[in-house]
Amino acid sequence: MKADREAGRVAVVRGGWKLLNNRHNLQAVGRTVEQWRAQWHAARWFLSADGESGKRYGNETIRVTPDGEISIRLPAPLAHVANAPNGRYVLASKVSFPHRGEEWRDRIEANRAVVYRIHVDVERDRWYLDANWQRKDLPVVPLETLRCGEVIGVDMNADHLAAWRPDTHGNPIGRPRRFDYTLSGTADHRDAQVRHAIIRLVHWARATGAKAIAIEDLDFTDSRTREKHGHKRRFRKLVNGMPTAKLRAWPLAMTAEAGISVIAVDPACTSMWGAEHWQKPLTAPKRPVNRHQTASVAIARRALGYRIRRRTAPPRAHQSDVYGHRTGQARPGDRGREGNRPRVPGPRTGSAGAERGRNAVDQNAQDRSGRSAEQRSWQQDSLPLSL
Structure with a gap:
């Protein structure tokens, strides 16, 4: 390179290497010399x-x-x-x-x-x-304001976006949506596939009247190495193929045009807890629900400030305190939403004793939000990213 620079030779291909290689394979690309020459000049x-x-x-x-x-x-x-x-x-x-x-x-x-x-x-x-042109200084809507409206949860996967729309109380309504894309072919083709999926998602969110889209704040920088996952080649290939950077950056620009905000939430355990607490109750005989769809529900509930775990139904009247257990979905700011359940005096068969259950004050065993079940060193609060 130094000898070429001193000799005045510069290795610059005007029009790109692809156009240069087509000159030596005119029959393969179906071009004549005149057509190739026109493309060569048009590139400049x-x-x-x-x-x-x-x-x-x-x-x-x-x-x-x-x-x-x-x-x-x-x-x-x-x-x-x-x-x-x-x-x-x-x-x-x-x-x-x-x-x-x-x-x-x-x-x-x-x-x-x-x-x-x-x-x-x-x-x-x-x-x-x-x-x-480029937009700058986009206004940031407070998180509490976004939680007053509907938030659509989106689970990002290697070949599709799974989305579900919950109501303001965190309960999923309607049917889940799936936006497919194919990560094959050229880089332009892959980018076009991802953009098309995001555009369909934004159009659906705007049609439903949602104020925000909740996505996972994924970062596989530390998960791409062989030292962490060993010989799991299929998993490392799957992680490397996911366009996480584009799926995080492009929705910001596309939703800004539609007046929709983006909320980034902690991705920890959304697939596991979503399948554990939501897959069975949401599955119907004619509508099976997979882990990706329940993960979108978990993401939306985390963005709204609710815990992922569902509230259990009360026991039958002759087995407890005649519907004394609460079943309504409490809001994040309600008093006593994470308090202990009331205990009715009296003996119970197989219980730990009168007025004292085995998990009466063990909040971690009951999966209360704000406890160590969901609050670890990696816990991250939901943050609004854009308007």
Whole structure:
């Protein structure tokens, strides 16, 4: 590399290595020399300009008016070919943005920065203008405000997103939803599959009127090594194939457009506890429920501030205190929601003694939230990530 640099040889492939390799395999790709040459030149025929807030319509070099007129600020050596005042060249064609056109219009009318890129597609024989911008300083909604509405729990897996919609008390309603994607093929194909699944999830959440989506704060950085899982090659391959970074980052941007927030919750034991406490009661003869769907229920309940464990039904009247046990779902702030159950005086067959059960004050054995059953060193409170 040092010898090439001193000799003035630079290893740069304009258009990309794929286009270069197609030159040596024209028959395999079904191209002629002229078609390949057109693609080669089109890869370098583009014009881009970064925007700047405060400038007229958000970009001084490539300016697009609200009615679609495009003008380019020419450099000084080309000022003589300008067809508009101030050294600008106005293109004959106009542009329109069917996707997010109203948002783009509101942005340029406020003179906020917009990045433009003009390029050609030789296969369609068309010129295109792309516009993109970045949102900053998104407002953060308090977690207590989000818990006042419905929150959809989403369980992320290697090939699909499992989602279930609970009510404000944490009880699942309706039917679970599954959004599939395939992590095969090229990187662009895999990204498109994941994006499509997230878009369908966001559209469903907006149609149900949910205020937030609860996802797991997964991080497999320490789980990808062989030292931790030994020879479990299938498991390590599964973990490495999950696009956890994209499944955490992309929902933030996509939900912001729909006015939906994202809540990240602790992923510990959601699949195990969800299957233990929710799989049997939610399973119907014509609607089997799997562990991924019950995990989404556990994630939603954790985001709402409820414990994952269900409240057990009261005993029959002739076996206890005539419906003395509470069954209603208590809210996180209610007084006595984690207190001991009342004990009725009197002997009980097989009990530990009158007025004292075996687990009467053992909160850990009863899986109370806020105890060591759910509060360990890795416990993490639910946090809102975006609007």
